[in-house]
Amino acid sequence: MIRTLDQMVEKVLSFHRKHRIAVAWAQDANTIGAIHKAASYGLIDAILIGQQAEIKNICRRAGIDYSLFSLVDSPDESEAASLAIRMTRSGDADIAMKGLVGTDKFLKAVLDKKDGLMIPGAVLSYVCAVQIPLYHKLLFITDTAVIPVPSLEQKIAMANYALEMARRFGIRKPRIALVSATEKPSRHFISNSDYSVMMKMAREGHFAECLMDGPLDIFLACDKKSVEIKRVETPVNGEADILLFPSLESSNPFYKGLMLFAGGELAGLIRGTEKPVIVMSRSESEMSKFYCIALACLMA
Amino acid sequence: MIRTLDQMVEKVLSFHRKHRIAVAWAQDANTIGAIHKAASYGLIDAILIGQQAEIKNICRRAGIDYSLFSLVDSPDESEAASLAIRMTRSGDADIAMKGLVGTDKFLKAVLDKKDGLMIPGAVLSYVCAVQIPLYHKLLFITDTAVIPVPSLEQKIAMANYALEMARRFGIRKPRIALVSATEKPSRHFISNSDYSVMMKMAREGHFAECLMDGPLDIFLACDKKSVEIKRVETPVNGEADILLFPSLESSNPFYKGLMLFAGGELAGLIRGTEKPVIVMSRSESEMSKFYCIALACLMA
Numbered sequence: 001m002i003r004t005l006d007q008m009v010e011k012v013l014s015f016h017r018k019h020r021i022a023v024a025w026a027q028d029a030n031t032i033g034a035i036h037k038a039a040s041y042g043l044i045d046a047i048l049i050g051q052q053a054e055i056k057n058i059c060r061r062a063g064i065d066y067s068l069f070s071l072v073d074s075p076d077e078s079e080a081a082s083l084a085i086r087m088t089r090s091g092d093a094d095i096a097m098k099g100l101v102g103t104d105k106f107l108k109a110v111l112d113k114k115d116g117l118m119i120p121g122a123v124l125s126y127v128c129a130v131q132i133p134l135y136h137k138l139l140f141i142t143d144t145a146v147i148p149v150p151s152l153e154q155k156i157a158m159a160n161y162a163l164e165m166a167r168r169f170g171i172r173k174p175r176i177a178l179v180s181a182t183e184k185p186s187r188h189f190i191s192n193s194d195y196s197v198m199m200k201m202a203r204e205g206h207f208a209e210c211l212m213d214g215p216l217d218i219f220l221a222c223d224k225k226s227v228e229i230k231r232v233e234t235p236v237n238g239e240a241d242i243l244l245f246p247s248l249e250s251s252n253p254f255y256k257g258l259m260l261f262a263g264g265e266l267a268g269l270i271r272g273t274e275k276p277v278i279v280m281s282r283s284e285s286e287m288s289k290f291y292c293i294a295l296a297c298l299m300a
Numbered sequence: 301m302i303r304t305l306d307q308m309v310e311k312v313l314s315f316h317r318k319h320r321i322a323v324a325w326a327q328d329a330n331t332i333g334a335i336h337k338a339a340s341y342g343l344i345d346a347i348l349i350g351q352q353a354e355i356k357n358i359c360r361r362a363g364i365d366y367s368l369f370s371l372v373d374s375p376d377e378s379e380a381a382s383l384a385i386r387m388t389r390s391g392d393a394d395i396a397m398k399g400l401v402g403t404d405k406f407l408k409a410v411l412d413k414k415d416g417l418m419i420p421g422a423v424l425s426y427v428c429a430v431q432i433p434l435y436h437k438l439l440f441i442t443d444t445a446v447i448p449v450p451s452l453e454q455k456i457a458m459a460n461y462a463l464e465m466a467r468r469f470g471i472r473k474p475r476i477a478l479v480s481a482t483e484k485p486s487r488h489f490i491s492n493s494d495y496s497v498m499m500k501m502a503r504e505g506h507f508a509e510c511l512m513d514g515p516l517d518i519f520l521a522c523d524k525k526s527v528e529i530k531r532v533e534t535p536v537n538g539e540a541d542i543l544l545f546p547s548l549e550s551s552n553p554f555y556k557g558l559m560l561f562a563g564g565e566l567a568g569l570i571r572g573t574e575k576p577v578i579v580m581s582r583s584e585s586e587m588s589k590f591y592c593i594a595l596a597c598l599m600a
């Protein structure tokens with residue numbers, strides 16, 4: 001079982017296989033820095049798509065040897081995006097990654113019915129593995145980036161994606177908490193109705209092997225002491241592997257609080273695609289960017 | 301300016317005035333422990349309302365001298381609650397506090413039109429001051445406990461309560477962030493429409509002196525570096541004093557994450573009442589319970 005993000009990197013290295021990453025609109029110091037680090041570790045080979053002259057300049061300024069990368073010239077943002085996606089779709093690359101191109105334009109290429117990367121009919125969502133010094137294992141959190149207010153169908157997809165990722169980390173029976181403000185179902189929260197349907201589905205075996213419970217608050221999900229004090233019976237039992245949140249306004253402040261104030265690092269990935277797709281926020285730390293690339297390799 | 305919860309305690313002690321607290325259904329080891337600590341510090345005198353024999357037993361077991369407290373015998377949970385509230389209303393006590401009585405029954409007594417403690421027409425809400433080692437000052441968060449999904453009117457009340465509390469802590473021009481998942485207004489979040497009305501009201505001077513901005517994510521609200529990287533112009537500028545959240549499913553996981561994983565302590569208080577009313581969760585830490593009592597004294 002993988003308990004830290006560095007253990008995840010070791011796991012990927014144990015495959016002894018370099019994954020090829022196609023980076024869309026790559027002339028961004030931040031992105032190239034992360035790519036260079038992953039390449040140095042022997043995780044990846046990179047194909048940098050974008051304005052060649054600019055890419056070379058950035059490499060020179062950062063003291064990075066650009067001959068380590070394949071460079072593909074592209075004069076246009078949207079063209080670079082669709083080229084990265086098409087290369088990944090065709091198998092010329094294993095992983096697609098957003099560079100300086102706007103998220104909207106990049107996701108448009110991912111979602112393109114004909115040339116995109118979506119699994120037909122799949123929900124586009126996002127899962128991240130968060131590492132915090134004061135928790136004894138990784139915490140998989142969904143959805144912190146894509147779906148504003150997930151429907152029941154989307155919540156089910158989110159649960160499945162998170163369970164699939166947790167299993168790749170060697171967790172046989174992930175504990176999944178459906179997060180709310182309290183463990184008492186409330187008529188005020190739409191999420192709570194969806195949660196009760198999901199609990200029924202879990203009892204009937206519609207999910208992969210797991211221990212699901214909700215609604216739960218964060219204390220009951222992640223703190224054994226709170227479970228004892230409150231004397232609540234829950235299979236999650238303060239040892240959640242996965243936190244499924246009711247909305248982006250709920251998940252996003254939570255994970256950002258952990259990043260800022262709890263020494264958190266993360267590895268996150270888009271889900272619902274045929275091949276891994278990396279979309280990173282510019283405000284993530286250097287380490288988190290590196291971990292995102294490693295996670296894509298693990299899930300490829 | 302008060303920057304820590306211990307500085308808040310010092311401030312209250314500098315008043316050289318003991319506040320009288322009426323505790324409803326007080327036969328609870330946890331509650332009595334917190335009350336005893338506050339009494340030992342010279343912050344309060346306590347009136348313990350409930351089953352006298354049981355209260356004495358708990359004190360004996362904890363090695364607490366119950367003659368330090370006034371004891372008022374009451375055989376019934378609801379009666380104890382309404383007695384505590386009536387004593388506070390009449391001036392026999394300065395502060396009302398929930399003991400072992402259920403939150404619903406206690407709040408029913410607080411909300412009672414004839415004998416309760418509400419300011420006529422006021423919104424019942426909750427503000428807490430959170431202290432975390434990795435932030436350079438206190439963070440006032442609202443509403444982490446009472447209003448599930450606040451309306452615009454309730455959000456305005458929440459902002460006013462938090463601003464009032466921040467001023468009591470000596471913050472002249474509090475920076476208040478209206479929290480969402482990103483700084484870009486989204487049609488998916490109802491909160492964002494309310495925020496735009498509040499921003500207009502702030503520009504027109506409807507709030508006490510403050511620097512308000514929203515929607516903002518947690519990075520832009522609380523991290524100067526993120527503001528620089530993203531080059532967003534915001535008066536909050538990564539130095540928020542107050543975080544106003546769009547819902548309980550958003551605020552509650554956030555603050556609980558900080559408590560569990562970021563070494564957080566808090567002091568929280570019900571707002572909208574004529575006199576301070578303390579409602580503490582059993583899963584709060586010993587220190588947080590003590591700080592809640594001290595905060596009630598500061599706001600009395």
